[in-house]
Amino acid sequence: MKRDKPKYKQIVDAAIIVIAENGYHQAQVSKIAKEAGVADGTIYLYFKNKEDILISVFKEKMAIFIEDLEEILKRNISTSEKLFKMIDNHFRLLHEDRYYAIVTQLELRQTNKELRMQINGVLKEYLTLLDNILKEGMDNGTLDDSIDIRLARQMVFGTMDETLTSWVMKDQKYDLMKLSVGVHRLIMKALQA
Amino acid sequence: MKRDKPKYKQIVDAAIIVIAENGYHQAQVSKIAKEAGVADGTIYLYFKNKEDILISVFKEKMAIFIEDLEEILKRNISTSEKLFKMIDNHFRLLHEDRYYAIVTQLELRQTNKELRMQINGVLKEYLTLLDNILKEGMDNGTLDDSIDIRLARQMVFGTMDETLTSWVMKDQKYDLMKLSVGVHRLIMKALQA
Amino acid sequence: MKRDKPKYKQIVDAAIIVIAENGYHQAQVSKIAKEAGVADGTIYLYFKNKEDILISVFKEKMAIFIEDLEEILKRNISTSEKLFKMIDNHFRLLHEDRYYAIVTQLELRQTNKELRMQINGVLKEYLTLLDNILKEGMDNGTLDDSIDIRLARQMVFGTMDETLTSWVMKDQKYDLMKLSVGVHRLIMKALQA
Amino acid sequence: MKRDKPKYKQIVDAAIIVIAENGYHQAQVSKIAKEAGVADGTIYLYFKNKEDILISVFKEKMAIFIEDLEEILKRNISTSEKLFKMIDNHFRLLHEDRYYAIVTQLELRQTNKELRMQINGVLKEYLTLLDNILKEGMDNGTLDDSIDIRLARQMVFGTMDETLTSWVMKDQKYDLMKLSVGVHRLIMKALQA
DNA sequence: CATGAATGAGGATTCATTCAT
DNA sequence: CATGAATGAATCCTCATTCAT
Structure with a gap:
């Protein structure tokens, strides 16, 4: 199950921080990836698209x-x-x-x-x-x-x-x-x- | 006063219709201008920017x-x-x-x-x-x-x-x-x- | 008619040069626009998308x-x-x-x-x-x-x-x-x- | 000689099928690997890169x-x-x-x-x-x-x-x-x- | 006042390739 | 030998705004 893997949680947590600090429209995928400490592409191993993260x-x-x-x-x-x-x-x-x-x-x-x-x-x-x-x-x-x-x-x-x-x-x-x-x-x- | 001029009201009314029918993210300035029957540029004679219309x-x-x-x-x-x-x-x-x-x-x-x-x-x-x-x-x-x-x-x-x-x-x-x-x-x- | 306007021809001619010199896969829209001497967005006033240029x-x-x-x-x-x-x-x-x-x-x-x-x-x-x-x-x-x-x-x-x-x-x-x-x-x- | 090994042939045959069925631009390395029944990385033990497969x-x-x-x-x-x-x-x-x-x-x-x-x-x-x-x-x-x-x-x-x-x-x-x-x-x- | 052609910044997503196991 | 999770570079298009006419 993907959502049990540590990176899944890392990315969700990073998304919350990035959205809270930058606002929804300034929460780029690359920013979330950086905050989560993973590469941009890694996001897409765990989420279908940006909406799926949200x-x-x-x-x-x-x-x-x-x-x-x-x-x-x-x-x-x-x-x-x-x-x-x-x-x-x-x-x-x-x-x-x-x-x-x-x-x-x-x-x-x-x-x-x-x-x-x-x-x-x-x-x-x-x-x-x-x-x-x-x-x-x-x-x-x-x-x-x-x-x-x-x-x-x-x-x-x-x-x-x-x-x-x-x-x-x-x-x-x-x-x-x-x-x-x-x-x-x-x-x-x-x-x- | 700009807001007493007929085109001001035309544009505001057009904005309501366009937003209601297309949704906020599909309510482009050009669509509002068209609905109001004015040129895109005319919008900016009455409003500072798009936010100002809203x-x-x-x-x-x-x-x-x-x-x-x-x-x-x-x-x-x-x-x-x-x-x-x-x-x-x-x-x-x-x-x-x-x-x-x-x-x-x-x-x-x-x-x-x-x-x-x-x-x-x-x-x-x-x-x-x-x-x-x-x-x-x-x-x-x-x-x-x-x-x-x-x-x-x-x-x-x-x-x-x-x-x-x-x-x-x-x-x-x-x-x-x-x-x-x-x-x-x-x-x-x-x-x- | 759009294809009679000078910029239409400018862009088509620029596309030929850019594709010939850089190859099809390296012929980015921005490169074509630069060669044509117009802004990237101007391309889309004359063409539906990149394929349409080709x-x-x-x-x-x-x-x-x-x-x-x-x-x-x-x-x-x-x-x-x-x-x-x-x-x-x-x-x-x-x-x-x-x-x-x-x-x-x-x-x-x-x-x-x-x-x-x-x-x-x-x-x-x-x-x-x-x-x-x-x-x-x-x-x-x-x-x-x-x-x-x-x-x-x-x-x-x-x-x-x-x-x-x-x-x-x-x-x-x-x-x-x-x-x-x-x-x-x-x-x-x-x-x- | 690498090309005499069974996996070499498996991969080449898989490539033909995948390209024919999906088209050149939809023939990703991962698809070819799957069709050949090997891991993505294995491809690179037999071929220098994707071009080399083709x-x-x-x-x-x-x-x-x-x-x-x-x-x-x-x-x-x-x-x-x-x-x-x-x-x-x-x-x-x-x-x-x-x-x-x-x-x-x-x-x-x-x-x-x-x-x-x-x-x-x-x-x-x-x-x-x-x-x-x-x-x-x-x-x-x-x-x-x-x-x-x-x-x-x-x-x-x-x-x-x-x-x-x-x-x-x-x-x-x-x-x-x-x-x-x-x-x-x-x-x-x-x-x- | 009014026009509308032109501008150009900005971002989600794919996929060939690597390398630790 | 074999794996597959992780990487990260690279690009088309939209649309708010401007300004010459």
């Missing part, structure tokens, strides 16, 4: 988000706590990797429609898990089941996304981790039964 | 959003009603101009960081008016004044934005106008005192 | 061959004389343009199959005129009408082509024009009734 | 042409019969190996000037044998000794070559072997005393 950047990291969220879902805790853990973990993962935060919140959105469609496909899995928490909450009486599930999801994700993008655009100057409590409280107030 | 596209339309919102703020109605009018009017303006909806929610986000910083500058005026509604609500006891104003704003705008983007990405297949009531109710529930 | 090189010159041959066909001279004029004129045109001789006899044959198919399409018109001379000769009793017309044509063209290629590969060191009499005599002997 | 392809087969022609020359038959046997054998060898026919008549001509010079060197030996037949014919009074020997050779080879190329380009749809009689007759008529 998809992989998103997928590799998103896998961690999904894995964490699946673990949270399995825990024997309340719906409210699950939502808090989701928000807090999501914020934490971006807080811990400032390069990745820039890449997902700003740079990867500059891609063409086709690439974004693929990114959305990956994102969908994450949003489905969020839907599962929301449904569970509506079923167990914690959340207001008269609220449209899609609207609820858009509110949760929209609020998180806007909060994260603002934080990144302000050069991550304030403490993101302090915000998860407030975001959770607001969301719970909006959704509770 | 900023203007955003500014011209955003002026209407701001004008409408200022009018709403002046009305002698409750804070809740003001928020509803804001959401409903915002949705309506995008609902009425499907091209502009595509351009703001999808295409204009593919621009580089610098351009988006400028767009955010324009957007800020609109968000300040939203802040004014929120402050007013907190002052008159309608809204919970323990909520951080920035967080409240991010929730309101994030929810609206996520709702609009989903609608555009689903090819505007369902009725956006029906959603304003639900969005307003959710937001009020989250923010009310 | 087709045009062949077409432009071949038009002269065809025009001349059509004129020869109309003359009130014997079949033998027509064949001689064809050979002599063909040799003369390549003799007068040493660059074009290299390009057609050596370099243009290195192209891919697709391009050669297109070149053959242009060449076909010339060979059809040759067929007309041969048919006329068979009809008026000058040439042996028991010879397969296709074979006759292949003999005439094959002999000319081999003669020309040998001359070019020997760096055009001997006098090509002296050969047309011998080639004509040999061909007439082979074909005469 | 030369060898030509040489290996041309050796058969030459061997056959030498045998024909030794026979106690007339000059006319020798010429017929040469043409008939040449056609037959290409008729029996459709891949090689494609490679020599079409694909190997797409090579650069330098490689074709080398190919011509190999071909020269064959053409010298042809010259010997022609000289013999002129000496024994069968052929017209006033014809320039080089011109005679160009006519013979040019006619054969043009006939073969046409046959290959028409996808070898008609029976090549039936053409040798006609080609021989035409050539004899042209050259006879």
Whole structure:
């Protein structure tokens, strides 16, 4: 499996750094190769083309988000706590990797429609898990089941996304981790039964 | 004033159509010029460069959003009603101009960081008016004044934005106008005192 | 019409020189542009792509061959004389343009199959005129009408082509024009009734 | 001797197949290696470089042409019969190996000037044998000794070559072997005393 | 004011060849 | 002898912008 080889990871990590530091449009393949410490041509032994690198950047990291969220879902805790853990973990993962935060919140959105469609496909899995928490909450009486599930999801994700993008655009100057409590409280107030 | 001349408006309108129909990356200056019925060079008599056209596209339309919102703020109605009018009017303006909806929610986000910083500058005026509604609500006891104003704003705008983007990405297949009531109710529930 | 503009001809002429001097695979677009005294991008105002330049090189010159041959066909001279004029004129045109001789006899044959198919399409018109001379000769009793017309044509063209290629590969060191009499005599002997 | 080892032949045969099936420009070394069932690097134990493979392809087969022609020359038959046997054998060898026919008549001509010079060197030996037949014919009074020997050779080879190329380009749809009689007759008529 | 022909910088990708194992 | 992962040079084309008319 190619993605288990060390150079695969080297290149994905290099891509994140190069995109974060130079911006999406200035992230040339040769720059990524140099950062990864491999020849330009080596990139193409592991990736079909440049787009394939970008998809992989998103997928590799998103896998961690999904894995964490699946673990949270399995825990024997309340719906409210699950939502808090989701928000807090999501914020934490971006807080811990400032390069990745820039890449997902700003740079990867500059891609063409086709690439974004693929990114959305990956994102969908994450949003489905969020839907599962929301449904569970509506079923167990914690959340207001008269609220449209899609609207609820858009509110949760929209609020998180806007909060994260603002934080990144302000050069991550304030403490993101302090915000998860407030975001959770607001969301719970909006959704509770 | 250049922006009062007929060709200025011709070019801005042409840009919206060309971007919406071809996507941001396929919206060449020559295509915009052709759609506007002017020569390529004429564009540069009215705009500094291509970025300037895009900023203007955003500014011209955003002026209407701001004008409408200022009018709403002046009305002698409750804070809740003001928020509803804001959401409903915002949705309506995008609902009425499907091209502009595509351009703001999808295409204009593919621009580089610098351009988006400028767009955010324009957007800020609109968000300040939203802040004014929120402050007013907190002052008159309608809204919970323990909520951080920035967080409240991010929730309101994030929810609206996520709702609009989903609608555009689903090819505007369902009725956006029906959603304003639900969005307003959710937001009020989250923010009310 | 683009091909009437001076730059069109400039570029075609430059392409012939660059290909002849550097070889087909070393004839970069930028080299052709430099030789033509225009910017790289200007090439693409007159030609769809690099292949289009090469087709045009062949077409432009071949038009002269065809025009001349059509004129020869109309003359009130014997079949033998027509064949001689064809050979002599063909040799003369390549003799007068040493660059074009290299390009057609050596370099243009290195192209891919697709391009050669297109070149053959242009060449076909010339060979059809040759067929007309041969048919006329068979009809008026000058040439042996028991010879397969296709074979006759292949003999005439094959002999000319081999003669020309040998001359070019020997760096055009001997006098090509002296050969047309011998080639004509040999061909007439082979074909005469 | 490297060329006696089994892998040498494997690689040459693989090259013919790969070039015939994919075309010269799509015949990558890695494809040839795969077809031959060896590693890419192994190619370079038997050949100096890619060009060297192509030369060898030509040489290996041309050796058969030459061997056959030498045998024909030794026979106690007339000059006319020798010429017929040469043409008939040449056609037959290409008729029996459709891949090689494609490679020599079409694909190997797409090579650069330098490689074709080398190919011509190999071909020269064959053409010298042809010259010997022609000289013999002129000496024994069968052929017209006033014809320039080089011109005679160009006519013979040019006619054969043009006939073969046409046959290959028409996808070898008609029976090549039936053409040798006609080609021989035409050539004899042209050259006879 | 308006035109549109001309400019020229910039980058993803392929593939022959090498060399450590 | 044999392998195959790694190398890195090399090029066509687009399109925002200019400026002579």
